[in-house]
Amino acid sequence: MKPGALAYFKPTTVTEAIGLLVDGGMDAKVIAGGQSLVPMLNLRMVAAERLVDVGGIAEMKQWSADDREVWIGACVTHDQIQIGEVADPSNGLMPKVASKIAYQAVRNRGTIGGSLSLADPAADWLTTTAALGATIEWEGPDGKKSCPADEFVFAAYTTQLDISDVLTGVRIPRLPPDATWGTYKLCRKAGEFAHAMAMVISAGARSRAFLGATDGAPIRLMHTETLVADFRNWESGHTALVSQALEADIADSGREFTDIQLWQSRTCLLRSIQMSLGFQPIKPEGV
């Protein structure tokens, strides 16, 4: 199937883009890399009469860094992060995550801002920005706004963005140099959206742990964080402890998990924790 008729605009400033979105109302949509929007238009899962291409807005393609944090413009692509063109605040976590998003042709076009705005629960950047304690920034008819990444998503495909808002960038604090991380996602076919995902970051006596690819926003695992902060090494007895902590975290979240989802999430979490402690998880061939 093919997209229906639409009008195309390419503004050069954020203010101009917001104006075009306000004029178009419900029928207007932002297009960034088009890697999620064009397939949805092709399948007519989404209808838009007006596309506002933010790819012509220079400031949204930029990034900047100081010794405390890195700011990444919404239109920076997965590939630019993967190849290290953008300063990395995350001791290698972000380039690694970027290299596992979809396929190279998709990474060449898809943007971090597009990924966050769409908020597919399995989007890698949702979990990554939440785990890194990033701040998401956007602008709309009412001015500039921002929030912590772990408060940005309300539910699957539902974020704090209003219909005429433009996500402008992400501010990511630098991890301490000795911070370690581990992440694992479960896909049946390499490059597809994950069925389950976990991410763990440990710095000194503090840890952050998240599950992604759930039925909504990434889930923060507070019990797991407390437990993992005391781990210095991986020992076989840890498996049972992590399983208990994870079950307590899921109960606290109030979210529904089938047995399969629970098993998949636990596998991802165990592998992420092991990886953060210096163990490489089992690597499937060719990935």
Place this chain on the structure above:
Amino acid sequence: MTDARTIRFTLNGAPVSVSVMPHETLIEMLSLRLELKGARESCGQGLCGCCTVYVNGKSVSSCLYLAQLVDGANVVTIEGINDGARLDPVQEAFIEVGAFQCGFCTPGFIMMARELLDVHPNPTDDEIRHYLIGNLCRCSAYPEIVEAVKLAARRRAAGTAPALAQELSA
């Protein structure tokens, strides 16, 4: 604004101007308006790599690219990678190794393999597989494809190959 619009861009080294509808994808424009049949639409969802072309020196899935967006850009398709007299070394390697059966997926694989060799001139098997995971071959010629990429890498290293960079600066 929902009418056809004329866009101008460079296609395989030559300037072209084409009238396109705002909802038209790049693959539709290339195959239906410009009669270039090498890149082909198969899944239309970014899953198979059969429609891979270069826009401004980077591989893209042309089924996920609105045609209007190439206004002013440099587009290269499989038809544009030979030098007029000789096939590209990656094309030659695919033929020599027999890295296909029906050939439907081959243009996409060749475009992606060329970009892979620009990034990893001497790729490992893992690097080849990782770079090409977005390309599907229903005939499952994967072992031969990996061999062809390695042969092309050796040919390029021996200096018999034009790099993508040269072609773009031309």
